Amino acid sequence: MLSDETRARIESAKKVCVFTGAGVSAESGIPTFRDAGGLWENHRPEDLVTIEAFERDPVLVWRWHLWLQNLCHGSQPNAAHEALARLDSASPEFLCITQNIDDLHERAGTNRIVKIHSDLMQIRCLAKDHVTQLTTALDEHSIRSSDDFPKCPKCGSPCRPNVVWFGEMLPIEPLDRARRFASRCDLFIIVGTSGVVSGGYGFTEMAKHNGAFILEINPRKSELTYLADISIRLPAAEALPELFGTIPGDQD
Ligand code: APR
Numbered sequence: 040m041l042s043d044e045t046r047a048r049i050e051s052a053k054k055v056c057v058f059t060g061a062g063v064s065a066e067s068g069i070p071t072f073r074d075a076g077g078l079w080e081n082h083r084p085e086d087l088v089t090i091e092a093f094e095r096d097p098v099l100v101w102r103w104h105l106w107l108q109n110l111c112h113g114s115q116p117n118a119a120h121e122a123l124a125r126l127d128s129a130s131p132e133f134l135c136i137t138q139n140i141d142d143l144h145e146r147a148g149t150n151r152i153v154k155i156h157s158d159l160m161q162i163r164c165l166a167k168d169h170v171t172q173l174t175t176a177l178d179e180h181s182i183r184s185s186d187d188f189p190k191c192p193k194c195g196s197p198c199r200p201n202v203v204w205f206g207e208m209l210p211i212e213p214l215d216r217a218r219r220f221a222s223r224c225d226l227f228i229i230v231g232t233s234g235v236v237s238g239g240y241g242f243t244e245m246a247k248h249n250g251a252f253i254l255e256i257n258p259r260k261s262e263l264t265y266l267a268d269i270s271i272r273l274p275a276a277e278a279l280p281e282l283f284g285t286i287p288g289d290q291d
Pocket residue numbers: 059060061062063065066071072073074077084138139156230231232233234235236237256257258259260261273274275276
């Protein structure tokens with residue numbers, strides 16, 4: 040799959056930054072957004088993942104998020120998530136920057152991670168922005184009216200999903216940490232993102248400007264392909280174990 044020189048360049052990296060999108064969870068059975076059969080094939084993001092949609096029809100927005108939350112919570116990490124978790128434990132410096140709101144990276148064992156679109160397993164209250172981490176998915180059919188919205192355990196006010204919707208600001212601390220690490224890494228691995236949204240975040244450009252080797256893993260061309268030194272046109276759950284499968288798991 041790779042030349043000896045490229046493999047040596049990847050294996051010698053000391054500061055590894057991984058940037059993932061929905062494609063890394065595709066082989067766990069979670070649909071991506073823009074592929075055939077993806078989430079945006081039958082829904083308009085404007086109707087589900089904007090503050091205007093929530094103000095217009097909060098029950099529809101909550102029910103879609105609960106459907107996705109239960110789908111993600113019921114899915115298992117795949118070989119791609121597991122290979123990246125091994126890479127995390129084996130790399131002197133590592134950061135996974137994910138756009139994904141599922142928790143499959145964490146459940147596979149990736150510890151050094153920033154979630155720039157926040158987390159489907161969190162709720163945030165409308166009154167004071169208190170964030171609560173859920174330990175299990177909420178009952179998918181529990182919301183029939185705004186009276187049924189999850190209540191904040193701290194102040195009792197109704198909550199929304201704590202995910203970044205279109206048109207909203209990214210959380211500052213994760214974004215700042217992502218940009219700082221992308222700017223100083225020596226290997227930047229893009230896994231399973233179209234780059235349609237994330238192209239504007241600038242992580243890949245920052246890594247490239249620092250002289251990092253840019254590796255893309257995606258069966259198809261993306262908006263970030265032009266920045267890649269190498270693009271591996273394979274599914275993540277096949278390519279990543281092949282690249283990093285020999286790394287021992289967590290040291291016992
Ligand atoms: N392995 C690797 N990549 C894959 C796989 C796979 N098995 N299957 C699909 N892909 C690739 C597709 O080729 C595509 O480039 O994953 C990418 C998925 O792209 P999108 O559906 O646009 O998802 P993503 O890039 O994560 O979207 C970014 O947009 O809608 C918002 O907030 C949402 O976080 C999301 C953001």
